[in-house]
Amino acid sequence: MNSKQWQCVDAGSDYCPCHLAEENSCIICTQLQGKGYCDCNWMGVCIYDEFYFSGNKKKEVREPKEYSVIDSKVVGRVMVLSIQVTKYMARVLKQPGSYVFVRNKHSDYFFDVPISIMDCDEEKSLIKMAIEARGIKTKKLMDHGGIIIVRGPYWNGIFGLNALKTTQDAKCLVLARGIAQAPAILPIKHLLKNNNVVDIIVNKRADEHNFIEEYFGGPIKEVDMSSNDVAILCRKLMKKNNYKLVFIGGSDVLQNKVIKYMKETDNVKFVTTNNNAICCGEGICGSCIKKDKTGTLVRTCKAQKI
Numbered sequence: 635m636n637s638k639q640w641q642c643v644d645a646g647s648d649y650c651p652c653h654l655a656e657e658n659s660c661i662i663c664t665q666l667q668g669k670g671y672c673d674c675n676w677m678g679v680c681i682y683d684e685f686y687f688s689g690n691k692k693k694e695v696r697e698p699k700e701y702s703v704i705d706s707k708v709v710g711r712v713m714v715l716s717i718q719v720t721k722y723m724a725r726v727l728k729q730p731g732s733y734v735f736v737r738n739k740h741s742d743y744f745f746d747v748p749i750s751i752m753d754c755d756e757e758k759s760l761i762k763m764a765i766e767a768r769g770i771k772t773k774k775l776m777d778h779g780g781i782i783i784v785r786g787p788y789w790n791g792i793f794g795l796n797a798l799k800t801t802q803d804a805k806c807l808v809l810a811r812g813i814a815q816a817p818a819i820l821p822i823k824h825l826l827k828n829n830n831v832v833d834i835i836v837n838k839r840a841d842e843h844n845f846i847e848e849y850f851g852g853p854i855k856e857v858d859m860s861s862n863d864v865a866i867l868c869r870k871l872m873k874k875n876n877y878k879l880v881f882i883g884g885s886d887v888l889q890n891k892v893i894k895y896m897k898e899t900d901n902v903k904f905v906t907t908n909n910n911a912i913c914c915g916e917g918i919c920g921s922c923i924k925k926d927k928t929g930t931l932v933r934t935c936k937a938q939k940i
């Protein structure tokens with residue numbers, strides 16, 4: 635992997651260096667890619683030093699733990715859970731892009747499903763998530779019995795974190811379709827905290843619960859996101875408002891459609907949900923690997939484009 639183009643979301647965290655360092659496959663450090671020289675863009679504490687001084691060993695890995703569900707509400711096919719976690723977990727999961735793996739306490743580890751943190755109350759050590767019952771893993775979660783197994787924290791649920799965190803005093807547009815409203819809540823809060831003005835568009839469908847409205851109130855535009863109307867509307871709004879950042883929560887099809895219509899616009903940064911199949915979240919299993927434009931294989935559970 636080209637260490638100049640991709641950053642690791644875990645770099646410098648409590649979980650770095652990781653398994654990839656032990657296997658000469660670190661996303662950032664050329665020394666820990668077995669190249670024998672230093673050539674990285676990482677500005678934090680040297681990953682090679684950390685590895686060397688801890689006896690050429692990775693840090694502790696994230697262990698699954700049982701937590702209590704203190705509130706559970708079903709809205710159509712979606713279950714909204716409030717989970718009591720530790721102070722540490724609440725602190726590290728309040729970042730936009732945070733997600734955890736969850737499973738029913740009676741299920742084996744391969745039922746682990748990545749679910750975004752919709753909201754986080756650090757003072758009360760509570761995390762909130764919205765889970766849509768789709769297939770085997772998510773349906774099994776509906777019957778949680780008051781206890782749920784959580785493995786985390788993970789942070790690469792959103793691509794473009796750097797743009798999101800550095801945008802301030804600007805006009806921004808957020809699009810969120812269906813359950814992808816859940817990973818949009820923390821980014822919207824972050825943008826508002828940084829003094830941005832945020833316009834929000836959600837999908838127009840009678841049976842879709844509008845979480846965003848519950849959090850931020852109106853006026854929130856609704857548009858049919860399955861048609862091209864959404865891209866045409868974004869283009870129109872872009873011309874009028876000159877957005878500096880556009881967040882798209884939804885499928886790759888939706889993301890590509892909107893980006894295609896806006897690409898000639900100057901200076902707009904795109905932030906999108908990570909829709910890849912994520913299984914281990916640790917850069918090991920390979921289920922999330924995608925080729926970038928240069929043909930490089932990228933472990934999208936960990937890599938962020940610089």
Ligand SMILES: Cc1cc2nc3c(=O)[nH]c(=O)nc-3n(C[C@H](O)[C@H](O)[C@H](O)COP(=O)(O)OP(=O)(O)OC[C@H]3O[C@@H](n4cnc5c(N)ncnc54)[C@H](O)[C@@H]3O)c2cc1C
Nearest residue numbers: 748749750764765766768769770771772791816910911912
């Ligand atoms: C970072 C991230 C955050 C997510 N946040 C949420 C959330 O907040 N709420 C929510 O309801 N869903 C969320 N999802 C999607 C959720 O993980 C999938 O819907 C779930 O894994 C489907 O599993 P299943 O067994 O119920 O259904 P399946 O029948 O196995 O699959 C249904 C659909 O989900 C996709 N899928 C299956 N397994 C995975 C996987 N391991 N990773 C990603 N997609 C998968 C399949 O490709 C298929 O399109 C998130 C996914 C990712 C990657």
Ligand code: FES
Nearest residue numbers: 913915918920935
């Ligand atoms: S999810 Fe296993 S390598 Fe990315």
